[in-house]
Amino acid sequence: xxxxxxxxxxxxxxxxxxxxxxxxxxxxxxxxxxxAEGFRxxxxxxxxxxxxxxxxxxxxxxxxxxxxTRGRLTCPMVxxxxxxxxxxxPEHHSESTEAMFAHIPGLRVVIPSSPRRAYGLLLSAIRDxxxxxxxxxxxxxxxxxxxxxxxxxGMPLDSCFIQREGTDITLVSWGAMMHETLAAADQLAExxxxxxxxxxxxxxxxDMDTILASVEKTGRxxxxxxxxxxxxxxxxxxxxxxxxxxLSLLAPVGRVGGYDTIMPLARLEARYMPSTERVxxxxxxxxxxx
Amino acid sequence: xxxxxxxxxxxxxxxxxxxxKLTGPLPAFAQDTEKLIELYxxxxxxxxxxxxxxxxxxxxxxxxxxxxxxxxxVCVGTAAAMQETDVFLxxxxxxxxxxxxxxxxxxxxxxxxxxxRGSDFSGPKKDFPMAVPVGTHAPHAAGVALAMKLxxxxxxxxxxxxxxxxxxxxxxxxxxxxxxxSLPVVYVINNNQWAISLPRSAQSAxxxxxxxxxxxxxxxxxxxxxxxxxxxxxxxKALKKARSGGGAQLIEAVTYRLSDHTTAxxxxxxxxxEEVSARWSEEPIARMRTYLTESSAWKKxxxxxxxxxxxKTINAAVEEYLATKPLPPExxxxxxxxxxxxxxxxxxxxxxxxSGEDGDD
Numbered sequence: 263x264x265x266x267x268x269x270x271x272x273x274x275x276x277x278x279x280x281x282x283x284x285x286x287x288x289x290x291x292x293x294x295x296x297x298a299e300g301f302r303x304x305x306x307x308x309x310x311x312x313x314x315x316x317x318x319x320x321x322x323x324x325x326x327x328x329x330x331t332r333g334r335l336t337c338p339m340v341x342x343x344x345x346x347x348x349x350x351x352p353e354h355h356s357e358s359t360e361a362m363f364a365h366i367p368g369l370r371v372v373i374p375s376s377p378r379r380a381y382g383l384l385l386s387a388i389r390d391x392x393x394x395x396x397x398x399x400x401x402x403x404x405x406x407x408x409x410x411x412x413x414x415x416g417m418p419l420d421s422c423f424i425q426r427e428g429t430d431i432t433l434v435s436w437g438a439m440m441h442e443t444l445a446a447a448d449q450l451a452e453x454x455x456x457x458x459x460x461x462x463x464x465x466x467x468x469d470m471d472t473i474l475a476s477v478e479k480t481g482r483x484x485x486x487x488x489x490x491x492x493x494x495x496x497x498x499x500x501x502x503x504x505x506x507x508x509l510s511l512l513a514p515v516g517r518v519g520g521y522d523t524i525m526p527l528a529r530l531e532a533r534y535m536p537s538t539e540r541v542x543x544x545x546x547x548x549x550x551x552x
Numbered sequence: 553x554x555x556x557x558x559x560x561x562x563x564x565x566x567x568x569x570x571x572x573k574l575t576g577p578l579p580a581f582a583q584d585t586e587k588l589i590e591l592y593x594x595x596x597x598x599x600x601x602x603x604x605x606x607x608x609x610x611x612x613x614x615x616x617x618x619x620x621x622x623x624x625x626v627c628v629g630t631a632a633a634m635q636e637t638d639v640f641l642x643x644x645x646x647x648x649x650x651x652x653x654x655x656x657x658x659x660x661x662x663x664x665x666x667x668x669r670g671s672d673f674s675g676p677k678k679d680f681p682m683a684v685p686v687g688t689h690a691p692h693a694a695g696v697a698l699a700m701k702l703x704x705x706x707x708x709x710x711x712x713x714x715x716x717x718x719x720x721x722x723x724x725x726x727x728x729x730x731x732x733x734s735l736p737v738v739y740v741i742n743n744n745q746w747a748i749s750l751p752r753s754a755q756s757a758x759x760x761x762x763x764x765x766x767x768x769x770x771x772x773x774x775x776x777x778x779x780x781x782x783x784x785x786x787x788x789k790a791l792k793k794a795r796s797g798g799g800a801q802l803i804e805a806v807t808y809r810l811s812d813h814t815t816a817x818x819x820x821x822x823x824x825x826e827e828v829s830a831r832w833s834e835e836p837i838a839r840m841r842t843y844l845t846e847s848s849a850w851k852k853x854x855x856x857x858x859x860x861x862x863x864k865t866i867n868a869a870v871e872e873y874l875a876t877k878p879l880p881p882e883x884x885x886x887x888x889x890x891x892x893x894x895x896x897x898x899x900x901x902x903x904x905x906x907s908g909e910d911g912d913d
Contacts, residue, residue: 277702282729283728283729283732285725285728285729287691287721287722287725288690288691288694288722288725288726288728288729290691291688291690291691291692291694291695291722291725291726292691292692292694292695292698292726292729293695294691294692294695295691295692295693295694295695295696295697295698295699295709296695296696296698296699297695298678298680298692298695298696299639299678299695299696299699299700300699301699301702303695315721318685318688318722319688319691322685322688323683323688323692328887328888328889328890329668329887329888330668330671330681331668331671331672331673331681332668332669332671332672332887333672333887334671334672334673334677335678335680335681336890367888368888368889370889390890391889391890392889392890420893420894420895467893467895467896468895469895470895471894
């Protein structure tokens with residue numbers, strides 16, 4: 263849909279790049295079969311809004327195959343899908359339901375926030391011996407440009423990336439929201455606040471060590487995600503900071519997320535999406551807390 | 553202008569009828585009496601294992617168990633026709649097939665007894681474990697077949713499912729792929745007339761389940777599922793075709809579930825004893841025994857000896873199963889990923905410590 267696979271079939275041939283009939287369930291299920299036979303399938307779903315037929319195969323089979331066979335059969339597949347809103351798309355084309363997959367043991371959930379990280383993380387995901395759900399923020403497919411070498415260098419999974427170092431507050435985010443979060447950090451800098459900005463990148467397994475080390479330094483934290491606020495991955499991170507970093511905190515952990523509503527259609531989309539202003543406001547609440 | 557652009561036919565094959573009499577010519581493999589005796593012995597072992605499993609469940613030593621009584625011919629006939637390098641994908645009622653494939657009795661008991669080691673097959677390394685969500689293994693079979701096709705291998709995938717599974721989207725989608733990509737896969741429907749309490753008549757308006765393949769663009773046929781010779785023959789032919797690039801086949805094996813759906817079910821609540829009794833006269837083991845006996849290939853002493861042998865083999869397996877200690881709690885973590893991420897090390901340690909406090913299981 264977004265031409266991420268443009269030119270692949272010319273380069274790798276029809277036996278490695280397959281056009282399939284439209285059936286997400288069998289696409290994911292066949293990938294389980296291919297993976298068990300030693301292939302590394304990379305099935306692509308057109309939009310996260312259409313990933314749900316594949317959910318059963320990912321939850322009931324892909325995530326469990328290694329465990330239930332004690333490692334005899336394994337499932338090294340990467341399920342890719344464009345996700346998130348902000349492009350005035352039709353209904354169902356702007357989903358951010360990464361929390362559904364992040365809840366499932368045995369899966370990895372990876373979300374890049376830049377071209378270089380998309381490249382490096384996808385390489386690592388494909389090379390990884392276990393199933394990965396790789397969600398590509400569609401809003402930044404074209405909005406962000408970055409030059410780098412096609413050097414085959416993967417980037418680490420299971421690890422946060424510190425995008426900017428700071429001392430006064432920790433801002434945690436992933437995906438396209440890194441853009442708003444970094445813009446908020448810029449505004450805070452103008453106000454004399456140095457924010458540390460962390461890109462989580464892998465939602466499961468979660469690298470809490472990096473986040474906790476940062477909160478220990480800054481004492482304040484705001485988590486930003488485009489996904490619905492309640493029961494989003496931000497809730498997990500906030501709970502863990504409360505459990506393992508309470509004494510570092512100078513203010514409650516704040517969260518900025520999508521409202522607990524159905525994502526509105528295009529005309530109201532901008533009013534739904536967490537904005538730079540909302541992130542700054544949440545940061546100010548944390549900074550001014552007494 | 554209106555014209556007919558497509559019609560279809562579905563064949564039904566039977567070689568040995570319920571009275572143990574030949575109604576068709578014996579295929580080449582069946583002219584070797586030793587081969588038939590092998591198939592018969594496998595069905596008897598399957599049924600003996602089944603009875604033992606039910607008894608273990610009743611005495612609290614095995615979990616919920618789905619009996620395959622009455623369906624031994626579908627399982628044995630299918631698996632016996634497979635090559636070692638083919639891949640078998642069961643649903644959950646194929647004990648006789650798994651035995652032939654090399655899944656040991658102990659492994660089967662471990663699985664139904666609630667131990668993951670039961671799916672770590674020592675024998676058929678690429679066979680799939682049970683697929684409890686009905687029909688969800690149909691896509692796996694298509695994927696396995698695609699792998700074989702892409703590598704140009706002379707192998708095929710065999711997927712066994714029940715009549716209930718044929719109503720699932722996953723199954724329709726898989727058949728569509730098998731047809732349009734001409735995959736080396738044989739789908740066998742174990743049509744035992746009952747999907748828990750839903751009778752076949754309420755499952756689908758299609759006259760046969762076999763014809764659903766025709767809708768997907770590949771051949772479908774019916775076979776008498778209680779006739780192990782016919783089942784073997786049609787599966788064998790389908791596999792040879794698949795392995796040589798001829799694409800997919802759907803085989804609807806028509807049989808009857810003589811038992812409850814599982815030990816958690818009481819089928820007398822929804823079907824009559826008369827119906828079930830009548831079906832016993834069609835069961836696969838009796839007709840084969842009749843045929844072998846009347847061919848002077850099987851005697852009363854052979855039967856007694858076989859039953860004793862089955863009992864001995866099964867009892868030894870039960871002893872080994874009962875003596876197998878549960879896995880330690882860290883095993884919940886150790887097969888989650890290739891390497892346990894550091895994020896879960898603390899939980900793993902806590903699980904070990906917690907069970908230490910609870911004492912020995």
